[in-house]
Amino acid sequence: MKIGFISMSGVRACDPDLLKLGLTLPGFVERGKTIASLPGLGLLTLAAMTPAEHVIEYIEIDDLRYQSTLPGHFDLVAISSFSAQILEAYELADRYRSRGTSVVLGGLHVTALPDEAAQHADAVVVGEGEAVWHTLLDDWVAGRLQSRYVSNGDFSFDDAPLPRLDLLDVDKYNRLTVQTSRGCPLRCEFCASSILLTPQYKVKPISKVLAEIDQIQQLWHRPFIEFADDNSFVNRAYWKELLGELQNRRLRWFTECDLRVYEDCELLDLMRASGCAEVLIGFESPVEDGLSGIELRTDWKHCRWGEYREAIHRIQSRGIRVNGCFIIGLDGHTPDVVDAVYEFARDSELYDIQITVPTPFPGTPLYTRLKNAGRLLHDGEWNRWTLFDINFVPDPMSVEELRTGFFSLARRLYTAEISRWRRNNFNLKYLKSNMHQTRRTLV
Numbered sequence: 001m002k003i004g005f006i007s008m009s010g011v012r013a014c015d016p017d018l019l020k021l022g023l024t025l026p027g028f029v030e031r032g033k034t035i036a037s038l039p040g041l042g043l044l045t046l047a048a049m050t051p052a053e054h055v056i057e058y059i060e061i062d063d064l065r066y067q068s069t070l071p072g073h074f075d076l077v078a079i080s081s082f083s084a085q086i087l088e089a090y091e092l093a094d095r096y097r098s099r100g101t102s103v104v105l106g107g108l109h110v111t112a113l114p115d116e117a118a119q120h121a122d123a124v125v126v127g128e129g130e131a132v133w134h135t136l137l138d139d140w141v142a143g144r145l146q147s148r149y150v151s152n153g154d155f156s157f158d159d160a161p162l163p164r165l166d167l168l169d170v171d172k173y174n175r176l177t178v179q180t181s182r183g184c185p186l187r188c189e190f191c192a193s194s195i196l197l198t199p200q201y202k203v204k205p206i207s208k209v210l211a212e213i214d215q216i217q218q219l220w221h222r223p224f225i226e227f228a229d230d231n232s233f234v235n236r237a238y239w240k241e242l243l244g245e246l247q248n249r250r251l252r253w254f255t256e257c258d259l260r261v262y263e264d265c266e267l268l269d270l271m272r273a274s275g276c277a278e279v280l281i282g283f284e285s286p287v288e289d290g291l292s293g294i295e296l297r298t299d300w301k302h303c304r305w306g307e308y309r310e311a312i313h314r315i316q317s318r319g320i321r322v323n324g325c326f327i328i329g330l331d332g333h334t335p336d337v338v339d340a341v342y343e344f345a346r347d348s349e350l351y352d353i354q355i356t357v358p359t360p361f362p363g364t365p366l367y368t369r370l371k372n373a374g375r376l377l378h379d380g381e382w383n384r385w386t387l388f389d390i391n392f393v394p395d396p397m398s399v400e401e402l403r404t405g406f407f408s409l410a411r412r413l414y415t416a417e418i419s420r421w422r423r424n425n426f427n428l429k430y431l432k433s434n435m436h437q438t439r440r441t442l443v
Contacts, residue, residue: 005044330358
């Protein structure tokens with residue numbers, strides 16, 4: 001049997017003015033393009049779990065967009081997508097099914113809305129695909145494919161195979177991904193990450209992580225790696241052991257984490273020594289308004305608001321860039337938040353900054369709250385769920401105030417002059433100083 005694994009990718013806004021803004025201010029969509037260019041690690045893992053008697057092929061959706069006809073040699077197609085691309089995934093699935101090809105759909109959106117997805121698939125996977133993939137394939141071969149396969153969240157990373165990175169043309173990517181953990185102990189209202197796939201926080205054995213990195217280095221000389229975790233460094237002892245192993249592998253890497261990383265200077269030093277170039281941290285709001293209630297268990301982010309500047313300075317003092325993420329239009333935000341974000345970015349000397357609007361992804365508490373309050377706009381028009389298009393009624397701002405403010409902030413933050421200042425300031429104040437300290441320590 002021939003199986004095609006198709007990964008949906010490509011982040012683009014619907015608002016035509018926002019699209020124009022992205023063209024004139026490339027820094028505005030820089031991070032989005034990076035995310036969009038990452039390979040589908042979940043599908044590559046399922047490919048590795050597929051028995052050898054099957055012929056498999058991995059395809060990025062961009063490779064299909066430029067073809068006049070779909071590859072028609074597959075007996076089964078597995079498609080994974082996020083919300084913003086799910087409508088295109090449904091269209092692709094319908095086209096394959098009309099040709100007699102069996103289609104399986106999975107991913108975060110499908111997990112949140114399996115009944116919707118089932119209208120376009122022979123089978124849907126709810127939750128972690130690894131837990132049900134062997135059963136699904138056995139059923140398909142035997143001609144008894146079920147309409148729904150549900151994982152109970154107990155997949156162990158001890159059983160994780162090496163992803164089939166050999167299926168990739170690595171020259172197409174600016175970074176490759178390695179997952180060390182799944183889930184997050186924080187419970188942020190808007191989060192649509194792997195916390196939707198499994199209720200358990202789990203880590204992958206260090207030996208398996210190192211094996212994946214070694215595989216990447218065999219395929220790609222001096223690679224840049226993104227650790228595809230929801231929140232790295234939750235288990236600090238684990239990471240200190242891993243980073244010690246990475247120091248001799250000559251890597252450069254990036255990850256996402258929360259600001260608690262700044263509390264552990266030993267960890268920061270290990271991160272730098274092992275090749276950490278940048279961390280992305282969700283600060284969400286530079287002012288207290290909007291932070292209260294974001295983290296549903298302990299109001300954690302609101303409680304740590306006063307530590308933002310110290311955290312940024314201490315991390316960047318190690319020569320590690322900080323990409324600060326802010327959400328414009330949280331409940332409680334007034335139009336003044338636009339100036340507050342701009343001033344914070346300058347005063348804190350962030351190397352980079354990412355701005356989005358609140359996006360109520362299906363399956364999240366935010367989606368449920370806004371839907372129950374009648375505040376959703378364009379519900380079901382998932383191509384608008386881009387992180388940049390407004391699809392809810394903000395409070396106390398109006399939709400137009402949020403849209404105007406967001407555009408204004410993007411124009412101010414991402415000019416060539418400001419972007420150059422952020423980078424030059426970091427290089428002069430933090431990076432060169434860190435290199436000098438490193439040399440002095442070695443002497």
